[in-house]
Amino acid sequence: MPDDAHPDLLELAKKIAVEAGEAVLEVYDKGEFDAYQKDDESPVTSADYLANDIINKRLKEATPDIPILSEENKHASLAERKHWPRYWLIDPIDGTQEFIARSGDFAVNIALIENNQPAIGVIFWPPGQSLYYAQKGKGAFKSSPDGDHPIKVRKLDDPKKSVVMIAISRRQSREKVLSRMCARRVYQTLPLGSCSLKACFIAEGKADVFMRIGITGEWDTGASQCIVSEAGGSIAAANFEPLTYNQRHSLENPDFVVMGDQRVPWQDVIQYDDFVNPHLD
Incomplete structure (x- = not known):
């Protein structure tokens, strides 16, 4: 995929993550959802499925040529997946246990993987109204009610001794x-x-x-x-x-x-x- 296509895909992922996150937040605020246990004993809720449906629908409409691999979808075999030069990698709600426990610590995750490496990353934290995003080689950013700004890891005063x-x-x-x-x-x-x-x-x-x-x-x-x-x-x-x-x-x-x-x-x-x-x- 040419580099000039990335900004459009990044904006698409940001828009969809916010849409799914706002739908999930509405469910969270109402407290009206069903919780289930998957075969691996991890929790999943009707809100996870709602977010998954929104993300899959929007991505399929906008990028029908890019496969989708989501935690909540049936997973293609490696024999099929290994031929994908790029694909969307989705976690509709990361932090389902926190969603159920009502801590507010849950997020929508959308990534674009190219040649087996993350090329775009978008994470929306609905209760915090914070959108984190990055594009490979272009820096990382946070969008919140305070505005948009680049983000960087903390530099310790003394890398060998600081807390x-x-x-x-x-x-x-x-x-x-x-x-x-x-x-x-x-x-x-x-x-x-x-x-x-x-x-x-x-x-x-x-x-x-x-x-x-x-x-x-x-x-x-x-x-x-x-x-x-x-x-x-x-x-x-x-x-x-x-x-x-x-x-x-x-x-x-x-x-x-x-x-x-x-x-x-x-x-x-x-x-x-x-x-x-x-x-x-």
Whole structure:
């Protein structure tokens, strides 16, 4: 796809993410939704399906030639997917548990993957009325009631000694994360739901690192990886190997880490000795 097509696709993704997010927020405010449990025991709600329907409909209307891979759709086999030069990667609601728990920490994620790498990332946080977005090579931005402005990861005064702010799950044991961080550093924690919102907070300098331990899908990191990378950070598997997109039969991610200031010696800070990737196929 030529570069001059990207701005139109970025604007399209932004518009659709906001439309889906506003529909989800209306359901959230009313508190009228049904919750279910999927085969993998993860939660899903009628709001997830509503957002998924809106996103799929709008994308199919505007870009019928670009396939869609969504958490809530039936997934094509690798035999079919491996021939896709580009595709939309969707998480209709990242943070469904938070939506159900009414913490407000949930977001709509839309990414465009090209040649197995995130090229566009859009994340809309409905309760915060904040839209985070990025295009590969063009920087990362945040749009909110305060206006539009570029975002960058926080630069620590001393990359080797400054206090590190960890974005940490509201639902996960703090010890599970802190036990994998170097004991010689000093940390503060910022409790927050939704993988993608934690990544966005790192991208705009409100936190420095986030470690995700547990099952996620490629749709949980596609948009975030584009935004964080363009803001000067990075996302990698917990063993610091690159995340992959559309290259395995499984669409599950390994445990992963989102890192801000790249001057920090993250491989010393993060001590994840027991990393095992169960999906090497």
